[in-house]
Amino acid sequence: MPTEAENTWDNAESPSQSSSTKPSGLDKIKIIGGNPLYGTIPISGAKNCALKLMCASLLTGETMYFENSPNSLRDMNSQRELLRYLGCKIEHEGAALTINADNIETYTAPYDIVRKMRGSILVLGPLLARFGEAKVSLPGGCAIGTRPVDMHINGLEEMGATITLDEGYINAKAPAGGLQGAKILFPKVSVGATENLLMAATLANGTSTLANAAREPEIVDLGQCLIKMGAKITGLGTDTIRVEGVKALNGTQHSVIPDRIETGTYIIAAGMTGGTVTLKNARIDTLSSVLGHLSQAGIEVTQNNGDLVVSREIERLRGVDIMTEPYPGFPTDMQAQFMAMLTGADGAGMVTETIFENRFMHVPELNRMGADITVQGNSAIVRGVNGLKGAEVMATDLRASVSLVLAGLVAKGETTVNRIYHLERGYEDIVGKLGRVGANVRKA
Numbered sequence: 001m002p003t004e005a006e007n008t009w010d011n012a013e014s015p016s017q018s019s020s021t022k023p024s025g026l027d028k029i030k031i032i033g034g035n036p037l038y039g040t041i042p043i044s045g046a047k048n049c050a051l052k053l054m055c056a057s058l059l060t061g062e063t064m065y066f067e068n069s070p071n072s073l074r075d076m077n078s079q080r081e082l083l084r085y086l087g088c089k090i091e092h093e094g095a096a097l098t099i100n101a102d103n104i105e106t107y108t109a110p111y112d113i114v115r116k117m118r119g120s121i122l123v124l125g126p127l128l129a130r131f132g133e134a135k136v137s138l139p140g141g142c143a144i145g146t147r148p149v150d151m152h153i154n155g156l157e158e159m160g161a162t163i164t165l166d167e168g169y170i171n172a173k174a175p176a177g178g179l180q181g182a183k184i185l186f187p188k189v190s191v192g193a194t195e196n197l198l199m200a201a202t203l204a205n206g207t208s209t210l211a212n213a214a215r216e217p218e219i220v221d222l223g224q225c226l227i228k229m230g231a232k233i234t235g236l237g238t239d240t241i242r243v244e245g246v247k248a249l250n251g252t253q254h255s256v257i258p259d260r261i262e263t264g265t266y267i268i269a270a271g272m273t274g275g276t277v278t279l280k281n282a283r284i285d286t287l288s289s290v291l292g293h294l295s296q297a298g299i300e301v302t303q304n305n306g307d308l309v310v311s312r313e314i315e316r317l318r319g320v321d322i323m324t325e326p327y328p329g330f331p332t333d334m335q336a337q338f339m340a341m342l343t344g345a346d347g348a349g350m351v352t353e354t355i356f357e358n359r360f361m362h363v364p365e366l367n368r369m370g371a372d373i374t375v376q377g378n379s380a381i382v383r384g385v386n387g388l389k390g391a392e393v394m395a396t397d398l399r400a401s402v403s404l405v406l407a408g409l410v411a412k413g414e415t416t417v418n419r420i421y422h423l424e425r426g427y428e429d430i431v432g433k434l435g436r437v438g439a440n441v442r443k444a
């Protein structure tokens with residue numbers, strides 16, 4: 001069983017810290033474009049589900065066993081660091097992850113850990129529900145927008161919590177008898193607020209209703225794990241979730257759903273390069289909106305015994321319009337990759353981002369590679385060009401970074417993507433996975 005000290009990523013510094021030895025996250029990826037991809041890519045467990053399942057472990061003193069967990073991701077490491085800080089015992093090997101929260105030593109999630117990843121705000125609901133108090137650093141803004149957590153806070157207040165904000169921390173206390181079930185109507189669809197309130201409601205007194213709830217497959221998977229832990233939940237996958245609180249939850253075993261965003265990213269890689277790729281352990285049912293748009297563009301995806309087979313139907317993909325929306329709409333986490341695909345399409349496509357206010361940071365970088373993209377407000381017009389050219393590029397968030405990798409796969413000459421720190425947050429072994437299907441890609 002590897003310890004955290006043996007795992008180089010677990011101890012890597014964030015790029016903002018100075019160091020005489022270069023942390024792995026500051027490495028670059030070099031790609032020479034032009035190779036069509038052929039072969040099989042295994043899909044990892046969903047990051048945005050695994051991070052929340054880890055937080056759900058705080059709801060019980062019994063051991064949780066997870067399979068298909070994307071343990072090598074940086075964000076998973078940040079979450080392990082936080083849970084260990086709180087007192088959890090954690091082991092991980094390959095895709096197996098075991099968490100025991102029997103001996104929690106503190107209810108404080110400190111700034112130094114929370115600032116690395118916003119997903120750590122998801123310890124707030126579970127800590128408050130099980131222990132009656134929590135102190136969690138406000139995560140602050142990030143590259144893709146201000147990203148407030150007001151709906152998390154307001155929802156917990158409706159369950160009877162007293163919450164104050166002090167010196168950058170959320171201080172939350174439950175009433176003497178514990179959180180009370182409540183009818184919560186979210187003013188806006190939020191993945192994180194739905195998850196935090198869903199977890200908190202499992203141990204509250206009485207029934208809670210979460211209306212205008214998010215319906216993402218990761219929330220359904222989290223809910224199904226909570227049900228195995230003994231929670232009473234109905235309405236998962238709809239916009240109204242009902243939770244009947246129980247006194248205590250038990251440990252369980254759960255396999256993390258496949259990552260739909262990683263799947264979509266490799267579908268686009270195969271479509272852009274014009275090869276044929278089989279995606280193993282992928283789920284087609286979580287991708288319907290993306291697949292509809294990809295089919296219009298000319299990428300064919302078929303199911304073959306649980307695997308997905310991807311190929312390009314036409315010589316040059318077509319321009320298609322997309323607008324990001326909460327699930328089941330087109331995911332914001334696929335917007336940058338789709339835009340990379342449109343840069344070489346026949347005709348133009350309009351990309352409208354409605355979830356985050358600042359999620360077009362890949363545009364100037366793609367334009368440096370020869371793309372023709374104009375941004376107006378929250379929309380971008382992408383006019384297809386006849387071939388991108390390799391360049392040195394840098395991105396400031398996870399999906400923006402991967403869009404540059406996709407562009408590099410088809411660009412003429414060499415593309416260098418700097419700061420692969422962002423990629424390592426959300427794509428397991430991306431260099432290995434692409435290299436094994438024929439991409440000319442290496443870490444430098």
Ligand code: EPZ
Pocket residue numbers: 048049051118119145146147148149150151152153188189190191192193332333355356357398399426
């Ligand atoms: C989750 O973020 C994902 N992160 C994001 O994935 C994803 O882009 C996003 O959902 C939307 O699908 C994780 O699961 C760890 P939201 P989350 O709350 O939960 C506003 C990736 O690349 N809002 O659904 O933080 C918010 O500012 C990432 O893997 C409030 O106003 O997203 C945004 O505009 C990045 N108040 C909108 O709601 C709140 O209290 C949706 O955000 C909460 C959110």
